[in-house]
Amino acid sequence: MNYGPGMSQPASAMILSADPAAIARAGRVLAEGGLVAFPTETVYGLGGDATSDAAVAAIFKAKGRPSFNPLIAHVSGLDQAAALVEFNGDAHRLAERFWPGPLTLVLKRRPDSPVSLLASAGLDSVAVRMPDHPVALALIRAAGRPLAAPSANRSGRVSPTRAEHVAQCLEGRIAMVLDGGPCRVGVESTVLDLSEQPPTLLRPGGVTAEELEAVLGHPIRRALETPDAPRSPGQLESHYAPALPVRLDAAGAEPGEALLGFGPASDCVLNLSPKGDLSEAAAHLFAMLRALDRPDYRGIAVMPIPEKGLGLAINDRLRRAAAPRDKQK
Numbered sequence: 001m002n003y004g005p006g007m008s009q010p011a012s013a014m015i016l017s018a019d020p021a022a023i024a025r026a027g028r029v030l031a032e033g034g035l036v037a038f039p040t041e042t043v044y045g046l047g048g049d050a051t052s053d054a055a056v057a058a059i060f061k062a063k064g065r066p067s068f069n070p071l072i073a074h075v076s077g078l079d080q081a082a083a084l085v086e087f088n089g090d091a092h093r094l095a096e097r098f099w100p101g102p103l104t105l106v107l108k109r110r111p112d113s114p115v116s117l118l119a120s121a122g123l124d125s126v127a128v129r130m131p132d133h134p135v136a137l138a139l140i141r142a143a144g145r146p147l148a149a150p151s152a153n154r155s156g157r158v159s160p161t162r163a164e165h166v167a168q169c170l171e172g173r174i175a176m177v178l179d180g181g182p183c184r185v186g187v188e189s190t191v192l193d194l195s196e197q198p199p200t201l202l203r204p205g206g207v208t209a210e211e212l213e214a215v216l217g218h219p220i221r222r223a224l225e226t227p228d229a230p231r232s233p234g235q236l237e238s239h240y241a242p243a244l245p246v247r248l249d250a251a252g253a254e255p256g257e258a259l260l261g262f263g264p265a266s267d268c269v270l271n272l273s274p275k276g277d278l279s280e281a282a283a284h285l286f287a288m289l290r291a292l293d294r295p296d297y298r299g300i301a302v303m304p305i306p307e308k309g310l311g312l313a314i315n316d317r318l319r320r321a322a323a324p325r326d327k328q329k
Helices: 020-031 053-063 078-082 089-098 134-143 163-170 209-216 278-292 310-321
Strands: 015-017 036-039 044-049 072-074 103-108 125-129 176-179 190-193 200-203 257-261 299-302
Touching: 015 020, 015 163, 020 036, 020 044, 020 134, 020 176, 036 134, 036 163, 044 053, 044 134, 044 163, 053 278, 053 310, 089 103, 089 209, 163 176, 257 278, 278 310
Parallel strands: 015 176, 036 176, 072 125, 103 190, 257 299
Antiparallel strands: 036 044, 103 125, 190 200
16 A cells, blocks of 8 residues: 555554455444444544444444434445435435435435434434545445444544544544545535535535536525525534423423433333443433333333433533424424
8 A cells, every 4th residue: 555755554453454355344343333433525433333323323422423324334345325215316316426425415314214313313314425435435345334434533633534533533432444545526525415406515525516516407595595494403402302392301200291311210210221321321212212211101201311411412412402492493
């Protein structure tokens, strides 16, 4: 592998040249719930099984991500994507033109979609992309499942475009890095929301708005230019609110409430983590909120979650869920 003038091959034991044997090994790690960083044409991604709540929680933990932003499910083909989301005409046209490539499409989740609710941050939509990199596509096929893969860096750091960048940030936090050389694009994918009309550009990237409009044959909305549109999924304060009111920091349930527990608790309906593990709680958060959002309860009471580590992200989403209903509009 050529690292350019003045650059030597990194010595980190976690970095493996992306040959067929390493890709097969990485696929087994992912299938068993581990994390692997891999190259795409944009940046290196931190990959985990997009269908596993525990693997997705591990991604957030490894990144030190401050909030549960929706993650992109990376697929190896259109058929795999169609098993996750409901493809419409616009999506088919764009996928035929720009996939594989640096375009992420946000589409309505299929009722039987296997993607973790944590990966989509509890939304009824899923972001999907087919990367244009042979290592990425081979890895997805080896894993046998879609891969959730935000950029492979600690949250707030510069996105990595070389394997050694990943090792510098994440060594000790993930199983391995597949080294496929430097990324050729170096900026994240364009994100276009097709879950509602008109389509909304949530993030500019490798495919321009003009290119998208040329294929679609109609204008798209720019979220950055639209004051009442969120810049990305989850930015509205009450975007994650269930139908029932949510009461935080509850010592117990009031009459008619369902108690969502954390740590040792005997009277809760569901418990995010009886042993008080924040990673386990993160993995269960959205699924349990949905399970308790039922007409036979008048509200959901949630026991206190520590404000540390993944607890910061869990509490961020719970505060959004508990936001006053007039802020949902």
